[in-house]
Amino acid sequence: MLLWLTEWLAEHVSAFNVFGYITFRTLVSTGTALFISLLFGPLLIRWLERRQIGDVIRSDGPEQHAAKEGTPTMGGLLILVSVFIASVCWVDLANRQIWVVLAVLLSFGVIGFFDDYLKLAKTDKGGLSAKLKFFLQIVCASAVALILYQSATNPAETALLIPFFKEISIPLGWGFVILTVLMIVGMSNAVNLTDGLDGLAILPAVMIVGALGLFTYAVGHFEFAAYLQIPYIEGMGEVAIVCGAIVGAGLGFLWFNSFPAQMIMGDIGALPLGAALGVIGVLARQEIVLLIMSGLFVLETASVIAQVGSFKLRGKRVLRMAPLHHHFELKGWPEPKVTVRFWIITFLLVMIGLATLKLR
Numbered sequence: 156m157l158l159w160l161t162e163w164l165a166e167h168v169s170a171f172n173v174f175g176y177i178t179f180r181t182l183v184s185t186g187t188a189l190f191i192s193l194l195f196g197p198l199l200i201r202w203l204e205r206r207q208i209g210d211v212i213r214s215d216g217p218e219q220h221a222a223k224e225g226t227p228t229m230g231g232l233l234i235l236v237s238v239f240i241a242s243v244c245w246v247d248l249a250n251r252q253i254w255v256v257l258a259v260l261l262s263f264g265v266i267g268f269f270d271d272y273l274k275l276a277k278t279d280k281g282g283l284s285a286k287l288k289f290f291l292q293i294v295c296a297s298a299v300a301l302i303l304y305q306s307a308t309n310p311a312e313t314a315l316l317i318p319f320f321k322e323i324s325i326p327l328g329w330g331f332v333i334l335t336v337l338m339i340v341g342m343s344n345a346v347n348l349t350d351g352l353d354g355l356a357i358l359p360a361v362m363i364v365g366a367l368g369l370f371t372y373a374v375g376h377f378e379f380a381a382y383l384q385i386p387y388i389e390g391m392g393e394v395a396i397v398c399g400a401i402v403g404a405g406l407g408f409l410w411f412n413s414f415p416a417q418m419i420m421g422d423i424g425a426l427p428l429g430a431a432l433g434v435i436g437v438l439a440r441q442e443i444v445l446l447i448m449s450g451l452f453v454l455e456t457a458s459v460i461a462q463v464g465s466f467k468l469r470g471k472r473v474l475r476m477a478p479l480h481h482h483f484e485l486k487g488w489p490e491p492k493v494t495v496r497f498w499i500i501t502f503l504l505v506m507i508g509l510a511t512l513k514l515r
Contacts, residue, residue, distance in 0.1 A: 230424060347422060371398060
């Protein structure tokens with residue numbers, strides 16, 4: 156909305172023409188979301204504390220996590236609100252890709268809200284059942300996938316790009332719908348599984364979405380796309396502004412979520428954040444690169460699958476506890492050490508992902 160105002164002002168004051176640049180609006184969007192999250196974070200924490208909306212610690216988790224009982228949860232609401240306000244202020248609201256990303260954030264945020272609410276209400280189910288939550292995720296992701304497939308105007312929008320190779324792309328046809336659902340649902344649950352330590356999930360997500368913002372800007376810029384030998388997709392540059400908003404909101408949330416956390420994200424934050432990574436990766440046609448950069452999330456998910464599978468098939472566990480971060484905790488690593496080392500791993504993986512832009 157503020158973009159329209161600046162466009163009108165630019166007709167009278169040339170200095171406002173700077174808001175016509177996506178790069179500038181991305182920076183402003185990042186700052187706006189960061190400011191909103193830092194401003195309203197303390198208010199949200201106090202509101203959650205007054206209503207005793209605190210985290211419920213699993214009895215089978217690490218013993219040292221018992222101290223986290225009652226920490227204000229559902230802090231992901233702060234991320235969602237900050238992202239939506241910053242995005243609506245600075246993006247071109249006529250852009251269809253923008254509404255796809257915001258719709259994913261909203262729909263998965265609603266799923267996360269009900270899951271958190273039922274857990275806090277201490278119902279017998281302890282939240283949404285795994286089957287119902289998974290079903291709702293698939294329904295939302297399928298709707299988005301079908302919209303993207305039907306609205307595609309360029310063959311490159313539904314082809315699978317192979318990183319490091321400039322001329323290899325695989326037309327997917329209806330397989331694009333399946334891949335999109337897998338990316339959105341898979342990333343959503345992967346981030347949710349990783350969100351088990353203070354600050355563990357949010358900073359890797361911020362680093363990855365920041366890198367995706369560079370990809371979306373390049374894909375949406377005709378000259379950069381031609382130079383980097385990647386497909387040009389009209390309008391994709393605007394998505395970088397939403398990526399900037401997620402970066403700002405995520406850093407603001409980390410201010411309160413760093414060890415020891417004053418506020419926990421909850422499913423209302425983890426599910427939509429992961430889903431957003433998935434859909435942005437699809438929009439930028441960088442699914443494989445996203446999986447490389449999200450190696451931490453993939454590894455955490457794989458550790459749970461391996462643990463459950465091994466126990467059911469062999470009656471033995473391969474880890475002391477899953478997800479993987481709990482395994483290292485039980486080996487004696489302090490929580491901050493696990494978190495920071497996992498951050499470093501993600502940073503390295505993001506650098507590899509960014510390198511694919513040039514190494515083609």
